[in-house]
Amino acid sequence: MEIEYRQPKQFLTKASGFLAYYTHTLNPYMGCQFGCQYCYVRKSPISLFSGKNWGEWVTIKQDVTHQFEKELRRAKQKGNVTIFMSSSTDPYQPLEKKHEITRHLLEVMAQAPPDFLFIQTRSPLIQRDIDILSRYPGKFIVSMTIETDREEIIRHFTPHAPSIKSRLLTLAKLKAANIPVQVAIAPVLPCTDDFAHILKPYTHQVTVDDYFMGDGSQGRRTKALGIDSIYKAIDEMSWYHPEAYQNVANMMKKTFGDGNVAISIEGFKPKN
Numbered sequence: 001m002e003i004e005y006r007q008p009k010q011f012l013t014k015a016s017g018f019l020a021y022y023t024h025t026l027n028p029y030m031g032c033q034f035g036c037q038y039c040y041v042r043k044s045p046i047s048l049f050s051g052k053n054w055g056e057w058v059t060i061k062q063d064v065t066h067q068f069e070k071e072l073r074r075a076k077q078k079g080n081v082t083i084f085m086s087s088s089t090d091p092y093q094p095l096e097k098k099h100e101i102t103r104h105l106l107e108v109m110a111q112a113p114p115d116f117l118f119i120q121t122r123s124p125l126i127q128r129d130i131d132i133l134s135r136y137p138g139k140f141i142v143s144m145t146i147e148t149d150r151e152e153i154i155r156h157f158t159p160h161a162p163s164i165k166s167r168l169l170t171l172a173k174l175k176a177a178n179i180p181v182q183v184a185i186a187p188v189l190p191c192t193d194d195f196a197h198i199l200k201p202y203t204h205q206v207t208v209d210d211y212f213m214g215d216g217s218q219g220r221r222t223k224a225l226g227i228d229s230i231y232k233a234i235d236e237m238s239w240y241h242p243e244a245y246q247n248v249a250n251m252m253k254k255t256f257g258d259g260n261v262a263i264s265i266e267g268f269k270p271k272n
């Protein structure tokens with residue numbers, strides 16, 4: 001793992017594309033230790049210009065000049081501020097335990113909350129910040145990625161990601177602290193018919209997404225990653241299909257109710 005440190009000129013980036021419903025994205029890191037095989041950032045300029053393999057480098061955005069506080073204040077003076085954290089990294093990847101960049105950004109936002117904050121992660125490390133999140137004065141949601149209930153499938157697609165069990169236990173702790181949560185089944189991976197029942201005790205809100213709806217290019221970016229070779233190798237090609245998500249979405253709707261299951265972008269928009 002190659003690690004660099006940088007004081008960025010800005011933390012907030014104007015949101016665009018899939019996330020255009022937000023005013024800004026916020027990435028505490030460049031690069032991501034989880035290095036998921038299907039990560040669309042692999043083919044983005046961030047990854048390509050690095051000249052390194054995705055998952056093997058991270059730039060830590062240090063805020064020694066208190067840049068974020070100034071930026072957030074200026075953005076709020078201009079109007080509505082809605083933030084998606086994070087679009088091209090996991091804000092709670094393992095390095096966060098030591099460096100506490102995300103924790104710092106949260107502390108700043110807790111002092112001057114944006115109009116909405118969406119926190120997307122797959123990491124149990126978010127539990128560390130329950131103290132901030134449980135008294136956070138603004139509107140927000142924690143969205144926990146759980147793509148399947150089959151641990152062996154996770155290991156093929158995201159070998160460095162935390163276990164499903166640890167993510168479920170994290171949800172239980174967040175829920176117990178009255179922190180708003182959802183599960184993002186994104187992207188849908190081959191799962192069992194029990195998946196909805198397994199999730200039920202941990203959340204009442206689920207979002208279902210796949211490469212074809214959610215990678216910003218109708219699945220072309222994911223195809224370019226050669227992700228189909230993993231499906232072939234594990235003999236699960238029927239799941240690599242634009243309609244495969246529908247069975248999962250229907251299963252979730254039966255258990256959670258239609259109104260509590262969002263499809264693709266609907267589940268990632270700012271909430272009222």
Ligand code: SF4
Nearest residue numbers: 032035036039089090
């Ligand atoms: S956790 Fe998210 S940002 Fe990190 S590699 Fe996986 S999909 Fe990409």
